[in-house]
Amino acid sequence: MPFYTPKSLLAIAVADLLAGATAGLIGCSTTDEVLSCHNTTEVTDMCCFNYPGGALLQVQFWDTDPATGPTDSWTIHGLWPDYCDGDYGEDCDTSREVSDVQTILEDQGRTDLLEYMEEYWLSDDESDNEFWAHEWNTHGTCINTIDPDCYTDYTDNEEVGDFFQEVVDLFKTLDTYTALSDAGITPSNDATYTLAEFQSALGDIHGGYEVTLLCDDDTVYELYYYFNVYGSAVNGTYEPTSPLEDSSCPTSGIKYPPKDSSSKKTKRAGRSQRGRKNQKA
Template identity: 55%
Template sequence: MARAFTLLALGAAVKVALADIETCPASSLLSCSSDSSSASCCYESPGGLLLQTQFWDYDPSIGPSDSWGIHGLWPDNCDGSYQESCDKSREYDDITTLLKNAGKTELLEYMQTYWQSDDESDEDFWEHEWAEHGTCINTIDPSCYTDYETGDEAVDFFQKVVDLFKTLDTYSALEAAGITPDNDATYKLSEIQSAAAAIHSGITPYFECEDDALSAVYYYFYISGNAINGNYTATESPDNSNCPSSGVKYPPKSSNSKSRK
C-alpha cells in the first residue's frame, strides 16, 4: 500500500481540539436523491450509500464472544458499485499515533477490543479501512474543515464508525429474539433479519453467510449533510442475502478468541 507520509512527524503533543467540520443546513439533500447534485461538503456523492459493516469472526475467533466486530464504514455508489483508495496523499501510516495525538485514548481502547483483524495487525487493518474507504467519503475532505491539521478527518472517521457501531448492537438484537450462538441450533433467515431490523428503523440489513453460517451484516444508510454530523437514514440493501432461508448457523466464538475485553 502506498503511503504519502508518516504521522510520527506530527510530534507527540496531544491536540486540544480537532478542527471544525462544516455545519450543513437542515435542508441538505439526502444522498442519492438527486443525480444533478454535484459532490460537496454537504452532499455525499458518488458514494451516497454508506454501509456500517460488521463481521462475526468465529474461526478464528476474534473479539469479545458477546459482540460482533467492527469492519468499517464503506461509501458505496448509489447503484451499488463503489470506489476504492480515492486519495493516496491521505493514506496515513500510523492511525494509533494519530488517535493518541488527538487525545482519543478511549476511542483507541475501544477499537483495540471491537475493531480487530483476523489476518493482520489491528493497525494495518485500520490503515486499510481508512485508505480504501475513508478517503472516498467526500464530505470529510480536508477542504470541508476550518483550522484543519493533517489527519483531523481520519480521527473523525474512526470516531463516527465507532459511534454508529454502538447504536447497532447486532449481538444483543439477535439475543433479544432468542437467536444466540450455538454449535447445534439453526435459525430462519427471516427471524434473523427481523431481529436486526429492530435496531435499524425497521429496515432489513444485509446478512452474509459462509457455508450457511452467519459471517457479516451490512447496515445501509443515506445521509443528509456530512458523514460526521449529518443525519443517517436507514435504507434497504440493494442486494439479497446469500444465506439460506432456513438452517442458518450461528457458531459461537471459542474461549480462546483474540480479545482484550
C-alpha cells in the same frame, strides 16, 4: 449498547454536529441538506452531500475461528461509501493514505476511542493498526464530505480521527448481538435459524429495513447495515435504508456458532482484509 430508534438517531446527529463544529468541519444548514441518493437536481455544496458514495454501509463481523472480540458482541469491519446503484469506489485519494492510525489517534487525544477500537475493531490476520489503515485508505478516502477542503483551520489527518470516531459511534447504535438475542437467536453449536428470523430481529434496530447478511456456506460471519445521510458523513443524520446487495445466506438452516474462548486471539492480534467475497475488502 443503546437500542436504535429515530430519537436516538436525532440525539446522535446533534452530538455529532457539535463535535464536528469543534473539529473544524464546515457546518451544514439543515434547510439545505439533501438526503444522499435522493437528489433530483444538482447539489452544489459537496461538503454537505455525500456523492458519489451516497450509500454508507456499517459493516460488522462475527468471527469464531479464530474468535475476535467479546463473546457477546459482533465487531467492527468498517464504514463503506457505495454508489447508490450498488457499485463502489476504493482507494480514492492515495495522497491521504496513512499507515499508523494508532499514533494519529493518540496525537489527537482520542485515547478513549483507541481503547474501544482495541476491543471491538480487531483483526484476525494482520495487526489491528494495519487493518485500521486499510479501512481508512480503501474506504475512508472515498467519503467526499470529509475531504480536507470541508474543514476550517484544517490540521493534518483531522478527518482520519473524525472518520474512526463516526464508525465507532454508529456501531454503538447497532447492537447486533442483543437484537438477535432478544429475538431468541443466540450463538449455538446445535441450533439453526432462518434468514427471515435474522431479518426480523435486525430490522427492529434498523428502521424496519433488511440488512445484507453474509454466510460462508451456511454459517453467518458478516452483515451490512445500509444508510443514506443528510449532511456530512461525520456530523449528519443517518437514515436507515434498504440494502443494495442480496444476502448470501440460505433461507433456512443458518448456523450462528459461539465464539470459542480457547481460540480467541489476543488484543492487536490481526485481521484479514476480507469482506465481500471476490469483491471488496
